Amino acid sequence: MQPVFQRPISLKDVATHFCPGCQHGLIHRLVADAMDHFGVQPQTIGVASVGCSVFLYEYFDIDVVEAPHGRAPAVATGVKRARPDNFVFTYQGDGDLAAIGTSEIIHAANRGELFTAIFVNNTTYGMTGGQMAPTSLPGQRTLTSPEGRDVTIDGYPMRMAEVIAALDGAAYSVRVAVNSPKNILAAAKAIKTAFSYQIEKKGFAFVEVLSACPTNWGMSAVQANERVAKEMIPYFALGTFKEKN
Amino acid sequence: MAKVVIDEARCKGCALCTLACPKKLIRMSDKLNRQGFLPAVFPAECSRDCTSCALCAQMCPDVAITVFRAEKGEKP
Numbered sequence: 001m002q003p004v005f006q007r008p009i010s011l012k013d014v015a016t017h018f019c020p021g022c023q024h025g026l027i028h029r030l031v032a033d034a035m036d037h038f039g040v041q042p043q044t045i046g047v048a049s050v051g052c053s054v055f056l057y058e059y060f061d062i063d064v065v066e067a068p069h070g071r072a073p074a075v076a077t078g079v080k081r082a083r084p085d086n087f088v089f090t091y092q093g094d095g096d097l098a099a100i101g102t103s104e105i106i107h108a109a110n111r112g113e114l115f116t117a118i119f120v121n122n123t124t125y126g127m128t129g130g131q132m133a134p135t136s137l138p139g140q141r142t143l144t145s146p147e148g149r150d151v152t153i154d155g156y157p158m159r160m161a162e163v164i165a166a167l168d169g170a171a172y173s174v175r176v177a178v179n180s181p182k183n184i185l186a187a188a189k190a191i192k193t194a195f196s197y198q199i200e201k202k203g204f205a206f207v208e209v210l211s212a213c214p215t216n217w218g219m220s221a222v223q224a225n226e227r228v229a230k231e232m233i234p235y236f237a238l239g240t241f242k243e244k245n
Numbered sequence: 246m247a248k249v250v251i252d253e254a255r256c257k258g259c260a261l262c263t264l265a266c267p268k269k270l271i272r273m274s275d276k277l278n279r280q281g282f283l284p285a286v287f288p289a290e291c292s293r294d295c296t297s298c299a300l301c302a303q304m305c306p307d308v309a310i311t312v313f314r315a316e317k318g319e320k321p
């Protein structure tokens with residue numbers, strides 16, 4: 001028998017702390033798979049954020065710098081500028097990237113820094129128990145919006161992939177999902193394309209991945225996965241918003 | 246002819262793989278694993294119908310699934 005699907009070598013063979021049905025694990029696999037694809041694992045430096053993905057260094061077989069909350073793009077800027085021959089990526093949640101770290105990601109993208117940002121949008125602050133994030137959907141009940149997000153008070157969900165695409169410094173910006181095999185294959189391809197932008201020195205690349213947080217959505221894994229298609233994708237359209245040659 | 250190996254100890258019983266399989270070959274066990282989850286099971290007799298498409302493995306958030314395909318001339 002010949003293996004047709006195996007764990008990527010860049011992903012350590014260890015159990016994760018993620019909740020059942022949490023798609024951080026799947027997104028980790030796709031990132032590791034892209035590293036294997038380009039053979040960049042030995043020279044990769046990951047920049048972890050604060051959130052449920054904080055244990056990046058436990059799961060990827062690479063060097064990792066742990067950044068303060070929201071500051072991963074600033075740390076990655078320093079790492080990449082000091083070590084231009086290394087492959088550098090950030091991995092950030094929506095509380096990290098679109099709330100406390102909005103300034104860092106926007107300016108890093110605008111400066112056209114040559115690292116890759118992986119942005120996991122699960123419409124909530126997962127690690128701290130499900131508070132409202134800038135990406136929470138209108139009407140979404142969270143710990144801090146028990147009556148549902150009221151856009152007249154809390155504003156509207158931010159479409160980060162489009163925001164980043166609007167900046168001249170950004171070379172590639174996409175939104176993908178991992179809720180079905182078809183979308184997973186498209187996500188895998190987008191992450192590889194984003195990596196190629198750094199490898200070919202074409203510029204800053206941003207991949208927003210819609211992801212389920214069954215625990216804080218108060219749903220089973222299957223229901224949470226269904227919510228991605230039913231509620232998230234209609235608001236956060238999948239697509240390529242920037243693709244510079 | 247293919248073989249799907251599910252790492253029972255790693256599986257968190259989310260059931261997403263059962264949705265991904267176009268042939269509905271994966272079912273959930275009624276026996277708890279060491280972690281306290283009801284794991285997914287690929288019954289050995291399903292090898293015959295499995296196409297090794299690996300969609301189940303693509304969908305697994307815990308990378309608990311490995312898929313094998315029979316080599317040319319290999320007997321089941």
Ligand SMILES: Cc1ncc(C[n+]2csc(CCOP(=O)(O)OP(=O)(O)O)c2C)c(N)n1
Binds near residue numbers: 094095120
């Ligand atoms: C400076 C600072 N402020 C607040 C916190 C508390 N905190 C930890 S994780 C987190 C939000 C994480 O949410 P997100 O980025 O969406 O990631 P997820 O856990 O959903 O993957 C917050 C506010 C912190 N650790 N440091």
Ligand code: SF4
Binds near residue numbers: 018023
């Ligand atoms: S709380 Fe949410 S984001 Fe965090 S591990 Fe659990 S499901 Fe994943």
Ligand code: SF4
Binds near residue numbers: 294296302
């Ligand atoms: S490899 Fe394809 S056919 Fe076989 S169990 Fe997995 S999803 Fe089903």
Ligand code: SF4
Binds near residue numbers: 256284307309310
């Ligand atoms: S998708 Fe993975 S973790 Fe979920 S039930 Fe199937 S094998 Fe287990």
